[in-house]
Amino acid sequence: MEEQTIGYLGPKGTFTKMAVDALFDGGNFISYESIPACLDAVEEGEITTGVVPLENAIEGSVHLTIDYLVHYVNQSIIAEMTVPIKQHLLVHSQYNGEKIERIYSHSQAIAQCHQYLHKNFPGIKIEYTTSTAKAAEIAASSGPKVAAIGNHLAAERNQLKILEDNIHDYDNNHTRFAVVQKNPKTLKVKDHPHKQKTTVMITLPQDYVGALHQVLAAFAWRKMNLSKIESRPLKTGLGNYYFIIDVEQAYDQIMFPGVKAELEALGCQMKLLGTYPSYQISLHTPVKKA
Ligand SMILES: O=C(O)C(=O)C[C@]1(C(=O)O)C=C[C@@H](O)C=C1
Numbered sequence: 001m002e003e004q005t006i007g008y009l010g011p012k013g014t015f016t017k018m019a020v021d022a023l024f025d026g027g028n029f030i031s032y033e034s035i036p037a038c039l040d041a042v043e044e045g046e047i048t049t050g051v052v053p054l055e056n057a058i059e060g061s062v063h064l065t066i067d068y069l070v071h072y073v074n075q076s077i078i079a080e081m082t083v084p085i086k087q088h089l090l091v092h093s094q095y096n097g098e099k100i101e102r103i104y105s106h107s108q109a110i111a112q113c114h115q116y117l118h119k120n121f122p123g124i125k126i127e128y129t130t131s132t133a134k135a136a137e138i139a140a141s142s143g144p145k146v147a148a149i150g151n152h153l154a155a156e157r158n159q160l161k162i163l164e165d166n167i168h169d170y171d172n173n174h175t176r177f178a179v180v181q182k183n184p185k186t187l188k189v190k191d192h193p194h195k196q197k198t199t200v201m202i203t204l205p206q207d208y209v210g211a212l213h214q215v216l217a218a219f220a221w222r223k224m225n226l227s228k229i230e231s232r233p234l235k236t237g238l239g240n241y242y243f244i245i246d247v248e249q250a251y252d253q254i255m256f257p258g259v260k261a262e263l264e265a266l267g268c269q270m271k272l273l274g275t276y277p278s279y280q281i282s283l284h285t286p287v288k289k290a
Contacts, residue, residue, distance in 0.1 A: 003026075003027060003028055004024065004026075004027040004028070004048060004049060004185075004187065004188055005027065005028045005030065005047045005048050005049065006020060006024055006027050006028070006029050006030070006047065006048075006049045006050075006051060007029075007030045007031075007032050007038045007041050007042065007046075007047040007049065007050045007051070008020045008029065008030070008031060008032065008038065008050070008051040008052075009031075009032060009034070009035055009038055009051070009052055009053065009130075009131055010031025010032055010033065010131065010133065011031050011033070011131070011133050011134060011137065012031060012133065012153075012157060013132075013133030013136060013137075013150070013151070013153050013154035013157045013158070014131045014132060014133040014154070015053070015083065015085055015132065015151055015175060016051055016052065016053060016131075016177060017029075017031070017133070017153075018083065018151065018153055018283060019051065019081050019083045019175075019177045019281060020051050022081075022083070022190075022191075022281045022283055023079075023081050023179075023189050023190060023191060023279055023281060024187070024188065024189060024190070025188040025189055025190045026188060027188065030047055032050075033130055033131075033134075034130050035052045035053070035062070035064050035065050035068060036064070036068055036072070038050045038051075038052055039052065039065075039068050039069070039072070039073050039075065039180065040073070042073070042075055042180060042181065042182055043072075043073045043074070043075065043182060045182070048181060048182075048183075048185055049078075049179060049180070049181050049185075049187070050075075050179070050180045050181075051177055051178070051179050051180075052065045052177065052178055052180070053065060053108065053175050053176070053177055053178075054066070054080065054175075054176045054177060054178040055175065055176040055228075056085065056108055056112065056173070056174070056175045056176075057085075057170070057172060057173055057174045057175070058111070058112045058168065058169060058170050058173055059108050059111040059112055061230055062108060063232065065178065066230075066232060066244060067232065069178075069180070069273065070201060070232070070242065070244075070273075071235070073182075074182065075180040075181060075182050076180065076181060076182075076184055076272075076273065076274040077178045077179070077180055077199055077273055077274025077276050078179055078180065078181050078184050078187065078274060078276050079178075079179035079187060079189075079193075079276045079277050079278075079279065080176055080177065080178055080179065080197065080276060080277075080278050080279070081176070081177050081179070081278075081279040081280070081281050082174050082175070082176050082177075082278070082279070082280050082281065083174060083175055083177065083281045083283060084173065084174055084281075084282065084283055085112070085151075085168065085173040085174060085175050086151060086152075086165070086166055086168070086173070087109055087112055087113050087132075087149050087150070087151070087166070087167050087168045087173070088149070088150065088151065088152060088155065088162045088163075088164065088165045088166065088167060089103075089147055089148075089149060089162070089163045089164040089165075089167050090136055090139055090147060090148045090149070090150055090154065090155045090158075090160040090161070090162060090163070091139065091144065091147050091160060091161050091163045092139060092140065092142070092143055092144045092146070092160065092161070093140075093159045093160065093161060094143070094144050095144040095161055095163065096144065098144040098145050099145065100121065100124070100145060100146070100147045101124070101125065101145045101146065102124070102125045102126075102127060102142075102145065102146050102147070103117070103121065103124055103125070103126055103127070103146075103147045103148065103149065104126075104127045104128075104129050104134075104135035104138050104139060104146065104147070104148045104149075105126075105128070105129060105132050105135040105148055105149035105150065106128070106129055106130070106131050106132045106134075106135065106149075107128050108175075109132050109135075109149045109150065110126055110128065110149065112168045112169065112173060113149055113167045113168055113169060114169060115169040116167045116168070116169060132148070132149060132150035132151060132154060133150060133153075133154045133157070135148035135149065135150055135154075136148045136150045136154035136155065136157070136158045136160055137158055139158070139160060140158035140159060140160055147163065148160065149167070178274075179276075180274075189279070191279045191281065192279075193277030193278055193279055194277075194278050194279060194280045195248065195277075195278050196248075196249060196250035196275070196276070196277055196278065197227065197246055197247065197248055197249070197250075197275070197276060197277075197278050198246070198247045198249060198250060198251045198256070198272070198274070198275040198276075199244065199245070199246050199247075199272075199273040199274050199275075199276075200244075200245050200247065200256075200270050200271065200272055200273060201242055201243070201244055201245075201270070201271045201273055202215055202242065202243045202245060202263065202268055202269065202270050202271075203234065203242045203243075203268060203269045204241075204243075204267075204268050205266075205267035205268060206267075207239060211266075211268075212243070214266055215243070215263060215266075215268060216229075218258075218259045218262045218263055219245070219247065219259060222255050222258065222259065224247050224248075224249060224255060224259070225247070225248040225249070226245055226246065226247055226248070227246045227247070227248050228244070228245070228246040229243060229244070229245050229246075230243065230244045231243050231244075232244065244273070250275050251272065251275035256272070
């Protein structure tokens with residue numbers, strides 16, 4: 001088997017890289033500075049595989065990923081992994097009780113710690129970065145009055161201290177990551193899948209009474225369990241949406257074509273975004289507080 005080349009939302013020290021290290025059994029890993037840059041690299045054949053965040057238990061979908069997969073590239077989700085997320089407040093190694101004036105992090109991480117920030121740093125200046133690891137790099141080069149929100153790996157890589165650990169607002173914080181490819185190839189992974197899933201995108205012809213009900217009924221009477229449904233703007237005008245539906249089973253030749261035909265008879269379109277194994281990763285995250 002040729003060596004797998006895996007692109008991920010970097011730099012090293014992101015949660016995405018932690019997820020990649022936990023799942024893949026070797027390979028050539030390439031860091032990208034943003035989700036679109038990683039997905040573009042897959043599209044252009046620079047790498048075979050991309051790994052990007054898809055959904056968080058506290059903040060919900062990573063819309064940039066979903067919209068990019070739907071509107072800008074033609075790729076399939078070929079695996080997903082769910083990873084525990086522990087956010088820490090990271091400060092400079094020289095920190096000695098100074099008043100923190102600015103906090104950097106990725107928008108998903110800031111949102112996961114919203115209450116914590118509101119209570120402990122009311123009115124603080126928040127700066128958004130392309131990743132939590134990028135925020136850690138900035139904190140390391142900025143001095144003791146600047147903090148970052150990120151993980152223990154980013155702290156270690158940038159010689160930051162963990163001033164406060166587990167600052168996310170709710171326990172059981174997890175993020176789902178999508179593994180995507182343009183031309184599906186086998187992956188070399190360390191783990192066994194927990195279950196199989198399928199993701200489809202559905203568009204309705206126009207807004208009419210009971211349209212969504214009819215779509216859901218096509219799955220329900222076939223006893224196909226859905227684990228997620230989300231509407232996103234089609235970007236063609238207010239009130240126009242598409243739906244992303246996750247089904248808790250692998251694609252099969254009977255049920256899914258049946259659903260598709262039923263939906264098409266109603267004037268809807270169904271597009272397969274991927275049918276894939278779902279991995280649940282448990283990361284060992286040792287925390288050394290300052
Ligand atoms: O910034 C990172 O470390 C990422 O890997 C991105 C990301 C995300 O976009 O959801 C991944 C996991 C966490 O939910 C926070 C940030």
